[in-house]
Amino acid sequence: MKRREALKKTSLILKSVVLAPGVFSALQACKSDSSNTKKRLVLTDVQYYLVNAIADTIIPPTDTLGASQAQVGQFIDLLLKDVFEKDVRKTFLDGLTDFDKDCKRVTGKTFLSLDEQKRADYLKKTDMEVMGKEYKEGVPFYYTFKLLTVDVYFSTEEGVRQNLNYVPVPGEYQGTIEWKEGDRMMIGNNI
Template identity: 30%
Template sequence: MNRREVLKNTSLFLGYSLSAGALSELFIACQKEAQLNWKPVFLSNNQANLIAEITETILPKTETPGAKELGVPQFIDKMLKDMLSEEDQKAFVEDLEKFDKSCEEAYKKPFIECTQAEREAFLLKADKEGGKLPPSAWGITLVAKPAPISFFRRLKSLTLLGYYTSEKVGKEILSYDPIPGEFIACMPLDKVGNAWNE
């Protein structure tokens, strides 16, 4: 069974390679409940729609697939449900609401109703204000008492994780060798090519 079938059989959640291309660029602003072509397992429809638009602004569709096309919002939804404690889930949802309110204060409208230029400007500002992640190695923070990680920095990290670990990106964009060949200890950089996903 391939990854796509697994995802379909688990309520369209994991989003590594699931196509979510049917989501429109913008949902009708007057709708009270967002319309999605997938059912969130943790977030509400409106929250999931907001996450979808944020992730697509971070990683829009170009020559390569965008975040929504690869199902990154579904991945984030599932990660929030399965990997966070109840306390962290509550904090994430509160931070998501604060994020949208701060966008309303800046542009007099929620993030979903903003133009692409406004979205990009707002996310660039959030990225700049978010500071840097503390140094880490293999997922272990190397600082005794790191500063709290901003909401946007956490969301951006989840977005990149979902995108770069997706099957499509791993097999079609990054170099992929399911059965690695010989070990070459020293190779000229110009012969390396794409980054390796494994």
């Protein structure tokens, strides 16, 4: 072994001894944050259950996982903490509260108190009122929530694996593709 090579290896060993405790503690901190799935970052327990209930009504469990099983609520909680700015976070949480108040005004019960069919009926009515319109300003909470739920769901491993055929390099262009009942949608690199 040459002297220069020996010095490089010795310095790597010394660096690893000095840096190891810091790296180890950083990895431990990450591990404890990611493994504690019951800990809420922004949402209260009631808000978290409400987010999951709305998301599961939008994407219910069938032969594939529903939104809450794909951890959409946890991801939205993480987005609220790490991605959304303070004013957007407040608007989202206020919208969640207003959504539940409106549900109580219309149905006589909070959204969490409704059975699955009444939740679906309420969201169908809300969907017809809100979706399909263009908004220049003041986008309704439900519009944002539904788009966020669908985006998050199809960003999860479960959402992609169970609902889409991902083809990273789609191959040659085929203008017409035969589709049979039960086939999955096929997407390439651009969604």
